[in-house]
Amino acid sequence: MSLLDVNDLAIHFGGVKAVDGVSFSVDEGEVFAIIGPNGAGKSTIFNLISRVYQPTRGTIRFDGQNITGFKAHDIAGLGIARTFQNIELFDHSTVLDNLLMGRHTHRATNFVQDILFLPKVRREEREHRRRVEQVIEFLELEAYRKKMIAGLPYGVRKVVEIGRALAIGPKLILLDEPASGLSVEETRDVAFWIEDMRRDMGLTVLMVEHDMSLVNQVSDRVLAVANGQPLAMGTPAEVQAHPDVMAAYLGTGAAA
Amino acid sequence: MRVVFKTSYDKDIDLHEHGQSRAKIAVLLAVMVALPFFVGNYYLAEAANTLIWALAGMGLMVAVGHTGQVSLGHAAFLAIGAYANAALMNAGLPFLLTFPIAGIITGLFGAIIAVPAVRMSGIYLAIATLAVFVIVEELVILLEPITGGVGGIMAPSITIFGISFDRYASLENFYWLCLAVVAIVTWGYANLMRSPTGRSFLAVRDSEVSARALGINVTRTRALAFGLSSGVTGLAGALMGHYIGFFNYELFSIFISINLLLVVTIGGLGFIQGAFLGAILITAVPQAISIARDNLVGIGIDLSGIPGLDTMIFSLILIGFIIYEPTGLYGRWLKIRTWFEIFPLARKDMFRRQKSYLKTERMK
Ligand SMILES: Nc1ncnc2c1ncn2[C@@H]1O[C@H](COP(=O)(O)OP(=O)(O)OP(=O)(O)O)[C@@H](O)[C@H]1O
Numbered sequence: 192m193s194l195l196d197v198n199d200l201a202i203h204f205g206g207v208k209a210v211d212g213v214s215f216s217v218d219e220g221e222v223f224a225i226i227g228p229n230g231a232g233k234s235t236i237f238n239l240i241s242r243v244y245q246p247t248r249g250t251i252r253f254d255g256q257n258i259t260g261f262k263a264h265d266i267a268g269l270g271i272a273r274t275f276q277n278i279e280l281f282d283h284s285t286v287l288d289n290l291l292m293g294r295h296t297h298r299a300t301n302f303v304q305d306i307l308f309l310p311k312v313r314r315e316e317r318e319h320r321r322r323v324e325q326v327i328e329f330l331e332l333e334a335y336r337k338k339m340i341a342g343l344p345y346g347v348r349k350v351v352e353i354g355r356a357l358a359i360g361p362k363l364i365l366l367d368e369p370a371s372g373l374s375v376e377e378t379r380d381v382a383f384w385i386e387d388m389r390r391d392m393g394l395t396v397l398m399v400e401h402d403m404s405l406v407n408q409v410s411d412r413v414l415a416v417a418n419g420q421p422l423a424m425g426t427p428a429e430v431q432a433h434p435d436v437m438a439a440y441l442g443t444g445a446a447a
Numbered sequence: 448m449r450v451v452f453k454t455s456y457d458k459d460i461d462l463h464e465h466g467q468s469r470a471k472i473a474v475l476l477a478v479m480v481a482l483p484f485f486v487g488n489y490y491l492a493e494a495a496n497t498l499i500w501a502l503a504g505m506g507l508m509v510a511v512g513h514t515g516q517v518s519l520g521h522a523a524f525l526a527i528g529a530y531a532n533a534a535l536m537n538a539g540l541p542f543l544l545t546f547p548i549a550g551i552i553t554g555l556f557g558a559i560i561a562v563p564a565v566r567m568s569g570i571y572l573a574i575a576t577l578a579v580f581v582i583v584e585e586l587v588i589l590l591e592p593i594t595g596g597v598g599g600i601m602a603p604s605i606t607i608f609g610i611s612f613d614r615y616a617s618l619e620n621f622y623w624l625c626l627a628v629v630a631i632v633t634w635g636y637a638n639l640m641r642s643p644t645g646r647s648f649l650a651v652r653d654s655e656v657s658a659r660a661l662g663i664n665v666t667r668t669r670a671l672a673f674g675l676s677s678g679v680t681g682l683a684g685a686l687m688g689h690y691i692g693f694f695n696y697e698l699f700s701i702f703i704s705i706n707l708l709l710v711v712t713i714g715g716l717g718f719i720q721g722a723f724l725g726a727i728l729i730t731a732v733p734q735a736i737s738i739a740r741d742n743l744v745g746i747g748i749d750l751s752g753i754p755g756l757d758t759m760i761f762s763l764i765l766i767g768f769i770i771y772e773p774t775g776l777y778g779r780w781l782k783i784r785t786w787f788e789i790f791p792l793a794r795k796d797m798f799r800r801q802k803s804y805l806k807t808e809r810m811k
């Protein structure tokens with residue numbers, strides 16, 4: 192059964208058709224990759240799913256529910272987590288606090304209880320912390336727990352952002368170029384983590400990625416887009432062999 | 448360098464990481480409680496004034512330091528707190544009721560005006576809050592039956608369970624009252640910042656787009672923060688009214704708003720301690736300058752003929768701080784402490800700010 196259903200999705204910014212008639216569905220437990228040259232509309236598809244943008248037309252269904260009219264802050268609660276291409280962490284907080292912020296949808300206390308720090312708040316904090324520690328262990332972030340984000344190397348920040356998304360406890364995770372800017376070793380770690388997310392955590396992964404070796408290694412299916420339009424969909428090998436895809440990458444004015 | 452070994456998550460959840468910091472707070476509090484036995488009325492009144500400024504500073508810190516909403520209108524919340532409290536007391540209610548109600552009224556007012564204002568940020572929000580300030584100032588003048596109009600009103604004398612807490616008749620009691628209020632608010636504020644609500648404030652401050660992606664309702668969070676901020680400032684306003692005694696709209700001028708902003712920025716944005724350090728600076732420096740000037744007269748230098756000298760020196764100190772210590776007094780203190788803790792390993796560029804990676808405009 193498909194977990195995410197995107198049907199005829201389109202958004203136009205003035206004259207720019209950033210996304211124009213994209214349809215795909217992601218099955219539960221699948222790793223699904225979106226590829227395409229720069230400016231193809233990949234991140235915009237993510238922003239549409241996470242409701243940052245309102246589509247010009249088309250629908251998005253998650254878990255059988257039409258979420259096209261939902262607010263951006265209602266998405267995490269449904270079980271959709273995301274990372275950002277340009278890392279959007281809370282720079283002046285520690286790694287631990289960033290991950291704890293990922294537990295927001297699970298909060299069970301209101302601000303009055305928080306101000307009084309009632310025993311319930313403490314109990315909840317322990318539980319949030321326990322969950323976050325699992326993420327820290329999974330991503331091997333122990334050494335950075337109490338470090339401020341602002342001073343961390345790029346590669347670590349990237350991992351923290353994945354951690355924050357995992358702290359939500361999602362069903363579906365959207366990773367926008369998880370390997371960009373990472374070293375070969377770091378990219379290999381990301382590949383292992385994606386495998387584990389699927390296998391051990393039962394997560395469904397939708398990712399945008401330029402690194403074709405990573406795409407080949409982890410994804411079940413691939414969708415190629417260019418100029419906001421779908422080019423081809425299938426296994427990684429099928430898509431890469433598709434003539435339109437080859438043309439988009441090698442042909443006129445391809446930047447990637 | 449101190450290494451704290453932690454054996455349970457509770458150690459991180461607790462307000463104090465180690466016994467020593469708890470002891471330090473206890474000593475500080477004890478000294479503050481005992482202060483009336485050591486200093487005369489003049490300095491005790493100054494101490495009460497500093498406490499009131501620290502309270503107002505904490506109020507503004509919630510908005511500016513912890514949620515990233517700059518407000519030029521907080522003098523208006525001081526005014527609302529002061530007038531609401533005085534009016535309710537004049538209606539015959541006891542201070543124990545009027546005081547929290549004044550805070551709640553101010554908080555609700557702040558939260559309501561925050562709803563349309565939350566979409567704004569930076570300079571636009573500052574201007575909107577300035578507009579609110581102007582409107583409130585006009586209202587204070589117009590609502591003469593409650594506020595005494597241009598003439599002003601007298602803050603009624605405080606009595607709690609038959610004991611006088613009057614600012615003049617029993618200054619010690621009034622000082623202790625201020626201290627108790629500040630202590631309770633500080634405790635609640637510290638609690639807030641170690642709980643989900645406080646984290647959601649920081650999230651909204653540092654990245655709205657990720658806050659939303661984590662399920663945080665940015666509008667509601669900012670309105671809550673602004674409401675709490677104005678509520679606490681309203682409490683400070685109520686105490687300020689009593690401290691001054693007889694007051695009119697001029698007590699809550701735009702300069703008070705600006706001074707409050709200075710309290711939080713010079714004290715250290717994003718630190719509760721900053722509100723205290725800033726309040727001490729802003730109340731003590733003018734005193735120190737005038738004492739220094741009096742002493743200069745003693746050695747034959749008379750500067751009293753130069754008008755505005757005090758203000759100028761005061762401003763220069765403030766500007767110096769903003770240019771050379773943008774993390775505020777508390778940030779400076781943290782650096783000094785770290786320097787000693789890791790002596791002799793400190794490096795010169797240790798606190799240089801890391802250059803942030805480029806964020807594209809697309810996601811904004
Ligand atoms: N808010 C916006 N307003 C106007 N144009 C936009 C907006 N967001 C995206 N676009 C345009 O939509 C197109 C697709 O952008 P998008 O960020 O989705 O590309 P991408 O496939 O993620 O590229 P990259 O590989 O460089 O990340 C680009 O031409 C971009 O300029």
Ligand SMILES: [Mg+2]
Binds near residue numbers: 233234235276
């Ligand atoms: Mg992109």
